[in-house]
Amino acid sequence: MRLGAMMCLAIAACGGRPVAPGNGGRRVVAIAPSLVEIVYALGRGDRLVGIDSFTSFPPEARRLPRVGGLVDPNFELVLSLRPDLVVIESDHERLSSRLRRAGVDTLALRCQSLGDLDRAIAALGERLDARERARSLAARIHDELAAVRSAAKDGRPVRLLYVIDRQPGAIRDVWAAGGRSFLGEIARVAGGDNVFGDVDRGALPVSTELLLASAPEVIFDATRDPAGLEPWKALGALPAVATGRLVDSSDPIFTIPGPRVPEVARRMLRVLHLSGSATPGVSSPGHARSP
Known part of the structure; x- marks a missing residue:
C-alpha cells in the first residue's frame, strides 16, 4: 500500500496520557492533518509553528513549515521550530520519547473513530485553553451528523x-x-x-x-x-x-x-x-x- 493510502489509515490518536489543564501550548507543531484541522477549528491556528507534509486544509496552514510525514518526521526540524507542545499520533512512541528527552512536551491523540474525534477535540481544547470552543465544536459535529442520520433513516x-x-x-x-x-x-x-x-x-x-x-x-x-x-x-x-x-x-x-x-x-x-x-x-x- 502506498504512503498516501497509509496516511489515510494511520491518522491521529488519543493516547491515554493525562492532559494537563490550563497548560496551553503557545508554539505548537501538529503532525497529522486531522490534528491541524482541529487546532484551526478551535481558533488556535495562530499558535501553530509547524505541520506535517500532507495537510492542505485550511488554506492558511499551507504557509507553515513542513516537518515531514506520519512515518518520517524530521526530528531536527521540529526542534528548530522551538515548540512547547508537539501533537502527534499515539503510535509514534519513538518520536514521542525523543521529544520528551529533548524537553519538548508531547500530546498523543487518536482520531480513528467518531468517539476518538470527540476525545481529541476535548484534549486539545484543554491544552490550548479553548474549552468552550471545544465543547461548541463537538456539539456542532454531533448535531450535523444527527441531521444526516435522520435524513437517511x-x-x-x-x-x-x-x-x-x-x-x-x-x-x-x-x-x-x-x-x-x-x-x-x-x-x-x-x-x-x-x-x-x-x-x-x-x-x-x-x-x-x-x-x-x-x-x-x-x-x-x-x-x-x-x-x-x-x-x-x-x-x-x-x-x-x-x-x-x-x-x-x-x-x-x-x-x-x-x-x-x-x-x-x-x-x-x-x-x-x-x-x-x-x-x-x-x-x-x-x-x-x-x-
Missing part, C-alpha cells in the same frame, strides 16, 4: 465499497475500508452498508474474486489515478459498475477524521440516497463517471 441501507487505494490504471492491489475504519462509521450515518463492515480491521486487501462476491451497489474510490474511474469497466459484473454508481472520492476530506466529517457524511448521503443532488468534488449517481 427511512432509506434502505445501500451496499457500498470504499476503496482506499489500488494500482493506478487497473483494478489490482485493492485496499478497502473495513469495519474498524471511521469511513465505515460515516457510511452508516449516511445510510450505507459497508460490504466489508464485518471485517475487524481498518483496511484489508481485496482480491478480484472477493470484489465480485461483495456485489457493491456503490463504489467510492479514493485512488489518485490519471485514468480516473475508467479501470472499473473491467469488472462490469459489479452492480455499481453496471449502473454507473462510481464515485471519485480522492478529495482528501474523505480520509481525514477531523472537524469536517459532517461534510463527508453529507456527500455520502447525496450519493447514496439523494440521486438528484450534485455534490462538489464528488460524482453523484446522476453525474458519476461511468465506464
Whole structure:
C-alpha cells in the first residue's frame, strides 16, 4: 500500500496520557492533518509553528513549515521550530520519547473513530485553553451528523465499497475500508452498508474474486489515478459498475477524521440516497463517471 493510502489509515490518536489543564501550548507543531484541522477549528491556528507534509486544509496552514510525514518526521526540524507542545499520533512512541528527552512536551491523540474525534477535540481544547470552543465544536459535529442520520433513516441501507487505494490504471492491489475504519462509521450515518463492515480491521486487501462476491451497489474510490474511474469497466459484473454508481472520492476530506466529517457524511448521503443532488468534488449517481 502506498504512503498516501497509509496516511489515510494511520491518522491521529488519543493516547491515554493525562492532559494537563490550563497548560496551553503557545508554539505548537501538529503532525497529522486531522490534528491541524482541529487546532484551526478551535481558533488556535495562530499558535501553530509547524505541520506535517500532507495537510492542505485550511488554506492558511499551507504557509507553515513542513516537518515531514506520519512515518518520517524530521526530528531536527521540529526542534528548530522551538515548540512547547508537539501533537502527534499515539503510535509514534519513538518520536514521542525523543521529544520528551529533548524537553519538548508531547500530546498523543487518536482520531480513528467518531468517539476518538470527540476525545481529541476535548484534549486539545484543554491544552490550548479553548474549552468552550471545544465543547461548541463537538456539539456542532454531533448535531450535523444527527441531521444526516435522520435524513437517511427511512432509506434502505445501500451496499457500498470504499476503496482506499489500488494500482493506478487497473483494478489490482485493492485496499478497502473495513469495519474498524471511521469511513465505515460515516457510511452508516449516511445510510450505507459497508460490504466489508464485518471485517475487524481498518483496511484489508481485496482480491478480484472477493470484489465480485461483495456485489457493491456503490463504489467510492479514493485512488489518485490519471485514468480516473475508467479501470472499473473491467469488472462490469459489479452492480455499481453496471449502473454507473462510481464515485471519485480522492478529495482528501474523505480520509481525514477531523472537524469536517459532517461534510463527508453529507456527500455520502447525496450519493447514496439523494440521486438528484450534485455534490462538489464528488460524482453523484446522476453525474458519476461511468465506464
